[in-house]
Amino acid sequence: NAGVTQTPKFRVLKTGQSMTLLCAQDMNHEYMYWYRQDPGMGLRLIHYSVGEGTTAKGEVPDGYNVSRLKKQNFLLGLESAAPSQTSVYFCASTSQGGTFGSGTRLTVV
Amino acid sequence: KNEVEQSPQNLTAQEGEFITINCSYSVGISALHWLQQHPGGGIVSLFMLSSGKKKHGRLIATINIQEKHSSLHITASHPRDSAVYICAVMSFGNEKLTFGTGTRLTIIP
Numbered sequence: 001n002a003g004v005t006q007t008p009k010f011r012v013l014k015t016g017q018s019m020t021l022l023c024a025q026d027m028n029h030e031y032m033y034w035y036r037q038d039p040g041m042g043l044r045l046i047h048y049s050v051g052e053g054t055t056a057k058g059e060v061p062d063g064y065n066v067s068r069l070k071k072q073n074f075l076l077g078l079e080s081a082a083p084s085q086t087s088v089y090f091c092a093s094t095s096q097g098g099t100f101g102s103g104t105r106l107t108v109v
Numbered sequence: 110k111n112e113v114e115q116s117p118q119n120l121t122a123q124e125g126e127f128i129t130i131n132c133s134y135s136v137g138i139s140a141l142h143w144l145q146q147h148p149g150g151g152i153v154s155l156f157m158l159s160s161g162k163k164k165h166g167r168l169i170a171t172i173n174i175q176e177k178h179s180s181l182h183i184t185a186s187h188p189r190d191s192a193v194y195i196c197a198v199m200s201f202g203n204e205k206l207t208f209g210t211g212t213r214l215t216i217i218p
Contacts, residue, residue: 043208050204102151
C-alpha cells in the first residue's frame with residue numbers, strides 16, 4: 001500500500017475521549033475517503049473529499065468530523081468516542097479508484 | 110438488489126486449482142476495482158479496469174462492459190492466496206466506490 005499512510009495503527013480510547021486519525025498520500029490524488037469495516041458489514045463510507053478544502057458525508061457520518069486542509073492529508077476526528085465506534089478504519093485515495101492505507105484498529109472501552 | 114453482486118460468497122479449493130470469482134454490476138461505470146484483504150490485514154488494490162483484461166503474475170482480471178460483468182482468475186492457486194476478494198465499482202458521475210460483499214477464498218494445501 002505504498003503511497004497512503006495511516007496513523008496510528010492501533011489505539012484504545014475510553015468512552016468520551018477524542019482523537020484524530022491521519023491519512024497522508026503522496027500521489028497527488030484529488031479524492032480521499034474514510035471507511036470503517038465491521039465484522040459482517042463490509043466497508044462503509046464515513047466521509048470523503050473530492051479536493052483540498054472540500055468534504056462530504058458518506059453512509060455513516062454521525063460521530064465523526066473530517067478536514068482536508070492540505071491536498072495530501074485527510075483527517076478523521078472523533079470528538080467524543082463511543083463503544084459503537086470500535087472498528088477498523090481505512091483511508092483510501094484515488095484518482096479513479098482506490099489505494100488503501102493499512103488500517104487503524106480502534107477500540108473504545 | 111445490490112448494485113454490485115459477487116459470486117461465490119465462499120470458495121474453498123485445493124492448492125493448484127484454477128480459481129474464478131465473478132462480479133456483476135447494474136450501473137454504467139467508469140472503473141472497476143478488484144481488492145484483496147488477508148485476514149486481519151489491510152486492503153490491497155489488485156487491479157483497476159475500465160475495459161479488456163489485465164494480468165499480474167498469477168492473477169488475471171477481465172471486464173465485459175456490455176454485459177456489466179468482471180471476473181478475477183487465479184492460476185495455480187496457493188494457500189497464500191487465501192483472502193477476501195472484493196469487487197468495487199465507480200459509476201459515472203459518482204465520486205464514491207460501491208463495494209460488493211466479497212468472496213472469501215480458502216486454498217487448502
